[in-house]
Amino acid sequence: MQHDEEQPLAGGNVNEGVVRVGDTVRRPAGPWTPAVHALLTHLHEVGFHAAPRPLGIDGKGREILTFMPGHVVWPDRFSLLEPAGQLARVARLIRDFHDAVQDFTPPPDARWQGLIPAEGGDIAEGGDIIAHHDLAPWNLVAGAEDDQWGFIDWDGAGPGSRLWDVAYAVHGFVPLSADPAWQRPDAAARLRGFVDAYGLDEAERRRLVPMLGRRTRFMHDFLRTQAARGAQPWTRLWAEGHGDVWRSDTEYIERREDQWLCALLMA
The missing domain is CATH 1.10.510.10 (Transferase(Phosphotransferase) domain 1)
Structure with a gap:
């Protein structure tokens, strides 16, 4: 997969606008995104890695998360x-x-x-x-x-x-x-x-x-x-x-x- 190629992700019932880009996932952000990113950051800091890690916001205003393989x-x-x-x-x-x-x-x-x-x-x-x-x-x-x-x-x-x-x-x-x-x-x-x-x-x-x-x-x-x-x-x-x-x-x-x-x- 090329780094800048967007691949829509299937599965689940609520996944509109969710795509994979390289080893990241891009999702529509909202007013709740900063709080969710704080939560995910905390989980990784205390050793819980069974969740995506937040990587910020991309140029299209979407949240960036690490892709979980599987x-x-x-x-x-x-x-x-x-x-x-x-x-x-x-x-x-x-x-x-x-x-x-x-x-x-x-x-x-x-x-x-x-x-x-x-x-x-x-x-x-x-x-x-x-x-x-x-x-x-x-x-x-x-x-x-x-x-x-x-x-x-x-x-x-x-x-x-x-x-x-x-x-x-x-x-x-x-x-x-x-x-x-x-x-x-x-x-x-x-x-x-x-x-x-x-x-x-x-x-x-x-x-x-x-x-x-x-x-x-x-x-x-x-x-x-x-x-x-x-x-x-x-x-x-x-x-x-x-x-x-x-x-x-x-x-x-x-x-x-x-x-x-x-x-x-x-x-």
Whole structure:
């Protein structure tokens, strides 16, 4: 690839205007970009390298990030997460991020997109971290080398909580899906393995279970609201039926809360 050649990057649901240039990625910037770059810089400074490193703004006003080599897991490479050990690896990677971000102090003028507000997500009102808000298979890159796994698409980061991030990640990685093509008969065991690997205590497990349905329902309601406003790309996703998927998954999760709780609390 020539240094100045722009290659559109496919994958994910929200990637308009994202291109690769050499060993960098260029993405549309916004008012939130300086805060996100401060976050990513902090993560690398404290030793968490499973995220792109920010390199500034290019001549077209786009943010520049290091390119993470590998392939996005969803959907074609989701089988990589079939072994319980690999699912546990993802949970530990998320825990490493949460531990790394714990001591991050946002710039005093930080602005975040705020698309996905968490329960108690304002740090001044009880949120405990700057969360990613979209820790899912479509944002997990698995590299050719075994140690090259990492998360992309940090532009939606903002005040939140560990449990809010974990609840969303569980939905995508276990997965907790109503779709027969993705539904797992061992979902409860995989949920237990994920939570064990992350390291939640008993009180956190009890709080997590009802949050699983609420976090999934939030995505349905979010898409519905954005579609009513005509906001893209959410209107397109709603028209494509993503709202129906989130609603069905919510119903699937909520009907099985006793099963999830039993799995998480068994000795």
